[in-house]
């Protein structure tokens with residue numbers, strides 16, 4: 001049980017360190033849209049993030065971005081200072 005907590009703590013720390021010093025995720029950004037849908041998602045934490053039957057692009061869609069994903073991204077930017 002304690003080792004479980006330590007593992008969680010360590011993986012959390014790694015995520016934090018990777019976020020600070022790792023490769024810039026902007027370069028790896030992927031947008032997904034459900035096939036037949038009109039909304040693009042950019043955040044894997046979005047509850048509408050398509051996991052099957054989707055199309056994918058690396059180019060930022062000019063419109064139709066999911067508001068939930070935009071909100072997540074704004075939060076991320078605030079926390080990482082970007």
Ligand SMILES: [Zn+2]
Pocket residue numbers: 040041042043046047048049066067068069
């Ligand atoms: Zn979304």
